[in-house]
Amino acid sequence: MAPDAPNGSDSPSSVALDVRGLSKHFDKPALDGLDLTVRAGEFYALLGPNGAGKTTTLRIVAGLLRPDAGSVSVFGTDALADPVAAKRVIAWVPDEPPIYEKLTPYEYLEFVAGLWGVDAAHAERRAHELVERLGLGPNAHERCQGFSKGMRQKVALAGALVHDPRLLILDEPLTGLDAAAARQAKDVLVERVRDGVTVIMTTHILEVAERMAERIGVIDRGRLIAEGTLDELRRQLGHDGTSLEEVFLDLVARQSAAA
């Protein structure tokens, strides 16, 4: 079993994720020598236009895809050489919730806990907490078939958190959620970051990134084109007091013009 549950022991400077020279080619290049560093315990938003390589990056980090070249280190573990060790501390939530229609949320959480080898009593306590925290209580013993997108996403989020990951990777987790469900999910994520969990999230909802992320990375054509806090990004572009949306659009427009 991996280095233990989330904790605040990682110093702010320690690195949760270190990606170097990551390349992946499908029909055309998806990633082109991407470098990315995420510090332990921070909330990192990865932004980019459609097809920029965000999901490819996250799928490689989560061990769902092999890169053509480059390295991925998760809390010091080489994720390409020892993917099982890296996966022990990672949780992955894609935009399409990976749940089973015929299982109840509790059964799903029990199954996920089994996959990650979590002690049953501990997993059960965590499952109860998460189910209540995410407002799934009334439906906890109903099969997931017929659940709304928001409920399915909350079940998937609970599954990601039930094994106490140190690195939580979320690909568009708030897409399709109503305001109340989005608020619950965001609150849970903020709490986890407070507890020392590192969160990497892609989103097209820029207000969410603006409010929640400590640092923001902008990726385009498979490369990181800008990175920093919102203020740092504004300074880089000579904007002052403008929204992330304007900063982002300006960055992407400049990149397109330069290409």
Add this chain to the structure above:
Amino acid sequence: MTLAVTQSATLGWFARHELRLFWRDFISMLTAGKRRLEGVLLLVAFAFAVGAHLFAAWLLGPYANTGIVLDKATLLMVTTSLLLFVTMMVSQAMESVTRAFYARADLDLILSSPASSRRLFAVRMAAIALAATLLTAVLAAPLLDVLAYYDGPRWLAGYGVIAAMGALSTAGALLLTVALFRTVGPKRTRMVSQIVSAVIGAAFVIGIQAAAILSTGSLSRITLLRSEAVVAAAPDPSSPIWWPAWAATGDVASLVVLLAIGFGALALVIAGTAGRFGAYVVAAAGVDFRNAAVHRGSAAFRPLAVKRALRRKEWMLIRRDPWLMSQTLMQILYLLPPALLLWRNFGDGVNALLILVPVLVMASGQLAGGLAWLAVSGEDAPDLMAAAPVPARTIIVAKIEAVLGAVALIALPLLAALAFASPRLALVGALGIAVSAGSATMVQIWFRGQAKRSNFRRRQTSSRVATLAEALSSILWAGTAALVAGGTWLALGPALFALLTLGGVWIIRPRREG
């Protein structure tokens, strides 16, 4: 600027729309969406038609060549064959009607448009009748054509009887499904209807085999239908019960009556139910399946090792899949006649029991192939599996264990019963089941892809090689088991072919990353 509004969606317009969708769907299903395979498909269809006709000629030629006398025995045989087709058509139509109730597809678009949903559903019901009729006509074509060739074109009237039966069967299936919908409600109709259609599809075959076993001690329907007692008990040839048989053999008056009854019944049922079909579909869409599927799980989480968690998950999903359950139920139902044979022959010597061994081996291979597809290719959360800190090999091994465990659960009671009569046959059966189920599972693992679990019905489209190899290995292992049970070294032949088949598909299996 306004768009010119042309005529609203007429019956003909809907029919063209449905026909186009049906045709593209059908071709896509056969070619797995690869248009370049359409030419190959034509060749395969032609070769299959020729092969089926040659087989029918070999089967019926000696009987038909001497001229067929329409006595009670022949009428009984024709009527029984027609009844077989009818149960098949009712079963297929029920499944199609149920799918029409619950599949959303384009219904949201159409029901939200100003077009008449009554016309749409009238066309869809007619399409269900057409599909049921066409499938049966394709299956019956070799028999009818060969009979027409040897005994005269009067047998071509059989196609008319099939059309009438197709219309009548669809009308019956529609009424039955609507009745289910109104009695058990939209929440349960889907599952109940799938089970009822499976039972209807199997009941007649099983019933007649059971009757054959009990009266003649064999599985042969022909032996039963030609037995003196049954022929003597059958009604006189002038009885209206033989009208379908007379019609099938070229009696024009009977054919006209049958066509009028069949299409009249379908028209009446469509007219009576099409208007309400939209309401049924809306009711089905509004069903809160969460309430229907409330499951009080165990209060406490169980400590589960990874493999055990995976096996448990697979078994739970299999158990909770109504369509799969109905299919498995049907496979078990088909095992009933051999079980009856076992019971009847118990103590009478083991020779008659030999037939059980290949039946069990074949059924187990097919069952394992289906379950393996569900567990491996039909995994609903592949990302979760890939992201878990579990080696891929462990996951695959656990899934194999889950599949073989499920097959063993079904096969063991039958093997135990067989062991009472003949421990040697039980041992041969057990080994055959293990090898056949293992082979089918491995084929599905070699050719695994990612598909929706709900696509189980069309799993053959993802890999025809896998489907063929799975069926072939099951047949060959069944043959091997039969010959081993018979105590002959000839068993080495099919075993060798089975191994060659498996070796061949292993060589051409898709290579995977990592």
